[in-house]
Amino acid sequence: MKAGARTRLAEWLVTLPSFVWLGVLFLVPTVLVFAITFKPATPFGGIGEGWTLDTLRTLGNPNYPAILWRTIRLSMLATGGCILLATPMAYYMARAGAAWRRWLLLLVVLPFWTSSLVRIFAWKVLLHPEGMLKQALVWLGLAGPDAMLLYNENAVLLVMVYTELPFAILPIYAAAEKFDFRLIEAAKDLGASSFRAFRSVFLPGIRVGLLTAFLMVFIPSLGSYVIPDIVGGPTSEMVGNKIAQRTFVDRNLPHAAGLSAILAVAVLAPLLAIASLRRRESPRDALREEGV
């Protein structure tokens, strides 16, 4: 018993720094953001005395549901697009020879060597009505001369997928690399077509990687504001843009905090859903220990 208590104390001591870190830098600020929502704003951009529900009332802005829905929709689409592109890429990388694989990995992380701001801005140049891409599409007859590639939802989505793609490839590749490809052969041997083997054996085999990729892309996407700010227009505003606007232009911190809180709930909801799913799976893990 004493030895057990000592072990538990040691465990606590080891985990304490992380708890302090999380508490001070994550939990407290989150609670503060939620709390500020219920404070009045001052004309000078500060936070007033007392408590009020004014902000909550102004959050009922009729434009907000549309913006929130767009944020979630674009984030989902970007996440889906990233995973759709990343999965075949990761499959190919995992099957490639060691030398070729190293080069592909380098190519995946190469964009990180340039500031993301610069890369996003580069898209503005590409998509610009006078830009190379637009000109090429017009020349190929794939776009009319009046078509607008920039300042709309599609441009935002395209650049979001471009920016987040490495964050989807890396976890999926990490899972695919550990995947036993003999299982694909076994599936084909049992009569499965290549596609069926991919769907029924490979995808379940890398599901942890897919889940990680989903979180790694979806959560940052919800908060994105630079991309819609640079390549988006008034019709493609996301919650992030509104938060920035309330903070820097309107100087209304409680309102910005309210929007942040809504976004935080939008992020936490899928996380909690996944966590509860995991918990539902855990009795089987307990059974597994018995079985061995």
Added chain:
Amino acid sequence: MSDFLQFEDVSKHYGAVKAVDHVSLSVKQGEFFSLLGPSGCGKTTLLRILAGFEQPDTGRVLLGGEDVTDLPPYERKVNTIFQSYALFPHLSVWDNIAFGLKVAKRPKKEIQSEVEAMLALIQMEDQAWKKPDQISGGQKQRVAIARALVNKPRVLLLDEPLAALDLKLRQRMLIELDLIHDEVGITFLYVTHDQGEAMSLSDRIAVMQAGKIEQLGTPAEIYEAPRSSFVAAFIGDTNFFDGVVAEPLEKHTVLDGFLSVAVDRDYSRLKIEDFPDLECFNDKQIRQGEHVFLSIRPEKFRISREKPEGRPHLNILEGGVEDVIYLGSQTKYWVRVGDYRISVIRQHSRYLLDEKPIRWNERVWLSWHADDGFMLEKYSEQDEALLQPPPEEVGETSEPGAGAS
């Protein structure tokens, strides 16, 4: 019937390496057929060609008279048991077995009953909902067998299926495999490097080496009448003697009261340095003057303290016992004759009641019938690398014949 499964002149190269070199082979329906050979002999490649994972460079594969050479793996009525089992880790035992039936879109009820029948066959009804990582190696093996058999393949391919199991389990699975083969009556194509497994299970064995079939026959044919020194050494234990073929023997027959003397082409004299002339069965009609290996299995010798009486075709050598190993059911002797350390196995029926057991340093007589020795062509350098030389020290563990004798 006889040409149920056929390989016709099949070759497969990997770069400069000939993995399979113009192999032709036919397997009968319902047969338990083994491909046996050292690693790298091409046996697994041949199996993968049949499964459809490899395309042969030349030749074709016929299954039930139909050319399947160009069919993808999923369109072939063959199923494989992989060395690693390759069970799907995310699926339960039940779902693993049902996989092939689900892919084939069979009705739910049918899947249910077929899977249950298979679970009964492998006696794992109570483990149906466990995941592969919750069951033991032997159970995984059985699930792999069930997962393949449930599809009613025309040929079941087994790629070293017992290699990952420990000895005790291997022996049990050996019996189970044999029972399952008898029960389902499907053709089994079994790939192994373990001659003991191949011997105990197979109806016929093809011994492979360097992409070619060295010898094809029943286990007894291969053990008792090896056609090459490679086969003699790879299957079981043997003694090799370096010799030169001398003249054929004379056949004395009495015909109508007259003694006629004719040349007996079935037997030749064999000259081995420091040995008296030996008589040897010459089934391969090896010509006079050829250098050969004489191969004699350890259990073919008779060992005795008294010189045996001479009889036709009986060869007799005198030597000294250097080592004796008592193995329970039998005793192994190492007898020095000239440059050779001859391994001799003697089965004893009444060890303690018999004459005083032979001990080391005793002078003994070895005798064997001419039919029990085989003259074989000398093996090539390549073979030599694959085969260990006869052990020099007693108790050396590298005895290729331990499993079969």
